[in-house]
Amino acid sequence: MINKSKRLTRIALLAVLITVSGAFKIPGPAGTDFQLSAPLAVAIAAVFGFKRYILAGVISSTVGFILGTQTLIHIGIAMIFRVVAGSLVTLVGPVIWAIIIAGPLGSILARIILSEILGQGLIPLLVAALPGIIFTALTAYPLTMVLKGIAEKINKGVGDYVQTTF
Template sequence: MNKTRELTLISLLAVIITISGSFRIPGPLPGTEFQLSAPIAVAITVVFGFRRYIIAGIIASAISLTLGIHTIINVIIAMTFRFVAGGIIYFFKPGFIPVIIAGPLGSITARIMLCLFFGNPLLAMLIAGLPGMLYTAITAWPLSKLLAKIKYCTPWRETRYEGRSL
């Protein structure tokens, strides 16, 4: 693949991750808001592949860190989510079940990391994250299909498909 096209694609994916991470959907209880980037991240991994997703995620974290939106702890938590969710898609292939469980498992692992950093009770962290995990599980598959259709309607359809078939 042309290096310029690859750099452009990864940069666009990084921007999508960064911007979607700044949107929060309110949850039913205070403290249960949900970051929109989780199902989008799973969809990016499915359609564009793990390698591109991780590189874009590192760039997105660097952007957020540079702008002061995130701290080092936020970046560690985000990268934990990325490696777990992306790893599930990479190792188990993006079938229906891996796609719907990748985000929630990434979120659970990220919350375990939060508990290790701050000493918060794990059960409380998991309960607070349940609405977001449910939202991710419900929306990751349709978003993956949508992103695959968008990709097909662009010049990227002519390149080697890095992700797996849906």
Template sequence: MKKRTKEITLLALLTSIIAITGAFKIPLGIPGAEFQLSAPIAVAIAAVFGFQRYIIAGVLASVIMFLLGMHNLLNVEISMVFRLVAGGMVALLGPSLPVLLIAGPIGSAAARWVLALTLDVPAIPLLVAALPGMIFTALTVWPITKILRKAEEGVLFNGKRTSV
């Protein structure tokens, strides 16, 4: 029972981190093409806590953001494509530095490509607009991953160190 409580608490925490950082967006001028500040954090969560926890927390975050009116269906589509591609890369190739550096940008590129198909617009302008976010993700994912690994290594509960 105690392990299940920790797992539910961890998922709630990861969901809130993804949702809150996903609420902060850098507008890029095209509907649905804004950069979410959650991208590097999302890749780091997949690397540290695993793909299953990341996907569950990501889906919950998308549902919450959609129900609160902070995301529309395009935002949810972009987020889910990013999660499947970036998180899938980390799950399949492992959480090494080279994988983490490219998972976010490739996830963003895939999400923009799918958005272009959805909107029936050329993909190149969406990809060009996403480049600053891709660079930001690649530059910040490793330090964020190190911070999350440190946090995951042990948490203090009732004077005892325990891992989640």
């Protein structure tokens, strides 16, 4: 069992990964831009579990809001995405098909809800998100494998060498 400070540090680092990768976006009309953090978010949920993923996501959204890089609409979309994608990966398990469809499903449901909230047509919102949905489906599983490998090395103590060296 890892101690509390290591758990907090991991969650903070995951939040940083989500925040930094979320700064890169595929542009779209008002609130429809697609954060490139989506496949990384799915990978985090698959490797570190729902609780750590959701905590890191909330921290990331809070930081983005404070810095002015996210609006309440962005946060709403992100939270819907997180709950849907994270729940699917958690309920089904981190199997390849769940990892591949979790992000697109989260994005589609977030756009459906956004359409209702804004009173806008669903089709334009989905079309604007399509490049990001495809990107997420193609990259979530490879990112999961990379993140899993890193997590395994850290758990075996490779991270202790780096920690004591610096």
